[in-house]
Amino acid sequence: MDSKAIEDLVAAAKEGSHQAFEALVRHTYADIYTLAYRLVGDEEDARDVVQEAYLRAHRGIKKFRGDAQFSTWMHRITANCANTYLGRRNRHRHDPLADDVDIPDLTPHLDPVHQADIDVLRTQLVSALMQLPPKLRSVVVLRDIYDLSHEAIADQLDITESAAKVRLHRARKRLRERLYPLGEERADAV
Amino acid sequence: MPYKTLTAPAGDCHRFTAELSEVVDGGQCLDQSALEHFGSCLRCQAELAQYKKLLRALSNLRGQVITPDDFLLTDILKALDRAGEGWRRHLTVLGERPAFLRGPGAVAATAGAAAATAGAIVLANRLSSRYRLTG
Numbered sequence: 001m002d003s004k005a006i007e008d009l010v011a012a013a014k015e016g017s018h019q020a021f022e023a024l025v026r027h028t029y030a031d032i033y034t035l036a037y038r039l040v041g042d043e044e045d046a047r048d049v050v051q052e053a054y055l056r057a058h059r060g061i062k063k064f065r066g067d068a069q070f071s072t073w074m075h076r077i078t079a080n081c082a083n084t085y086l087g088r089r090n091r092h093r094h095d096p097l098a099d100d101v102d103i104p105d106l107t108p109h110l111d112p113v114h115q116a117d118i119d120v121l122r123t124q125l126v127s128a129l130m131q132l133p134p135k136l137r138s139v140v141v142l143r144d145i146y147d148l149s150h151e152a153i154a155d156q157l158d159i160t161e162s163a164a165k166v167r168l169h170r171a172r173k174r175l176r177e178r179l180y181p182l183g184e185e186r187a188d189a190v
Numbered sequence: 191m192p193y194k195t196l197t198a199p200a201g202d203c204h205r206f207t208a209e210l211s212e213v214v215d216g217g218q219c220l221d222q223s224a225l226e227h228f229g230s231c232l233r234c235q236a237e238l239a240q241y242k243k244l245l246r247a248l249s250n251l252r253g254q255v256i257t258p259d260d261f262l263l264t265d266i267l268k269a270l271d272r273a274g275e276g277w278r279r280h281l282t283v284l285g286e287r288p289a290f291l292r293g294p295g296a297v298a299a300t301a302g303a304a305a306a307t308a309g310a311i312v313l314a315n316r317l318s319s320r321y322r323l324t325g
């Protein structure tokens with residue numbers, strides 16, 4: 001579906017066409033599910049987040065100004081829903097939401113120099129992402145995969161922009177350290 | 191003239207390593223001493239290269255879509271049904287069968303599974319009318 005077709009559907013949905021909104025759902029739901037899964041790290045929770053996101057989108061479609069793409073707008077809504085969901089989940093479970101949680105290193109053997117296969121790296125990256133605490137993961141997913149601005153991320157996660165940046169850099173650092181462990185080299189060199 | 195090393199003193203890295211992840215974003219906020227360090231330190235440059243690879247790999251994940259099972263679409267539409275009066279009344283033909291009705295045997299399998307769920311009747315009504323109209 002090209003961007004003009006999506007714009008037309010959005011315009012129709014804003015006029016109250018459920019048919020157009022359903023077409024938008026059909027076109028975007030796999031992408032939105034992927035984002036939700038990456039944010040909450042659980043299939044069932046991701047399904048709930050996706051449903052909530054489309055409910056909110058349907059309620060708010062008239063307010064969608066069209067200065068961003070529909071997909072970007074949905075990403076923001078999904079981020080907000082996931083954040084709310086994680087907050088609720090954290091009150092019921094005891095998720096490792098703290099930034100300073102210890103992440104067990106499950107891949108001490110990883111050496112990207114010898115495992116240049118990009119699929120391997122991707123698998124390791126996805127695994128490393130999923131092991132980040134949700135607070136850190138959310139920011140790096142939204143910024144570095146979905147290209148949301150710091151401002152948008154801060155807005156949807158209800159944190160300050162500087163907090164978003166701090167989390168982003170922490171998340172990147174952890175991912176880098178897991179994927180390209182340099183610690184020993186650096187220690188030897190000192 | 192003092193001998194100029196290509197690699198900055200290793201001890202200095204710790205002062206700047208936290209900022210490397212910013213450098214990869216453009217590093218507009220870096221002060222002169224950090225810029226000078228990164229310009230001459232091979233270790234930090236190696237880390238910077240890793241950050242760049244990491245960001246490329248993350249960006250490439252954008253193209254990877256996790257395919258949800260076919261019931262997710264049904265669930266979303268059901269949630270919209272429940273939430274909004276009028277949504278169901280206005281549902282009309284989209285010229286496309288739901289994904290879970292495509293392929294041999296999918297109708298029976300879906301019907302069997304759907305019958306076990308609480309919203310089966312609503313769903314079946316909606317789908318059968320759409321299916322008929324689409325037909």
Ligand SMILES: [Zn+2]
Pocket residue numbers: 198202203204227231232233234235
């Ligand atoms: Zn250095």
